[in-house]
Amino acid sequence: MPQGRSAIVSADASAGHGYRAVRLWLYAVAALIVLMIVVGGATRLTESGLSITEWKPVTGALPPLSQADWQAEFEKYKAIPQYEILNKGMGLEGFKRIFWWEWGHRLLGRLIGFAFLLPFLYFAVRGVLRGPLLAKCLGLFVLGGLQGAVGWWMVASGLSARTSVSQYRLAVHLTLACFILSAIIAVARSLTGAGKEKVPAPLRTGSLLLLALVLLQIFAGGLVAG
Structure with a gap:
């Protein structure tokens, strides 16, 4: 095999191995997001x-x-207000029980941030993430940061005049989490052979419409949650 062609094949193999690692990383983060949604519920x-x-x-x-x-x-x-109206008389032990749920939820959010950021930096420095893939992963990171801000925006709604968070902000928080989950899986699948297959336009349009309807249903569910 000519030397130039051998180098190209070697580079392609190296890129394929790198993309496999990226896929595993993205799927691992997706699994953490699923866990985050469950803990949030x-x-x-x-x-x-x-x-x-x-x-x-x-x-x-x-x-x-x-x-x-x-x-x-x-x-x-x-x-x-939640304590004054709903939990008046709660003792410290009762408070600890609800505290640990919220603390665990926030800690998991921090862990997801690190689980995304550190491999992202590693793959970017190694040149595995470049071009459109780098932009997509950077977009995912920005969405994750936005999700953290939306989470606090949601919590803040229940600290002054309500005994619970705003159902509208809760619905936004939940829907954004599911959108990020969908996006990260889509990016991971785009790195497989299946992800590179040409999808007929009607099927692609129908799939996107179905995804939009599912997200709409999730948003509506968030409005009546709890």
Whole structure:
């Protein structure tokens, strides 16, 4: 085999191996997002989402480490309408039960951020992510950051005049999570042989319409959740 052609074949094989690693990474992040949605649902059903009344992206990763820390967090919770109207008389142990759900939900969000960012930087530096693929992955990261902001926007709606978060903001938060999940799977599949097959236009249009209807149904479900 000529040397030039051999180099091309070797480069293609290397790229294929790199794309396989990228696919595994994206599918792993997708699995974490599914877990995040499940934990978020449990947090909603246990009415735990307002137990942490502040957004501290860095220091908030640590839970209360002393009795004084726990009491301080509990006092903050006592100041919001949910405690005054729904949970008046709740003890510290009861507060801890709802706190751990919300703390776990937020911690999982942070873990997903790192699980995406660190491999993203590695693949980008190695040149595996480039061109349109780099742009798509960067877009996914931006969507993830937006999801974190939407999450706090949702929580903030229940800290002053309500006993729960706004159902509209909840629906946006849930729908965006499902959209990100769909997008990350789509990017992963685009790196397979199946993802490169030419799809007839009517089938593609129908699939996108079905996805839009599913997301609309998820949004509607968020409006009546809990």
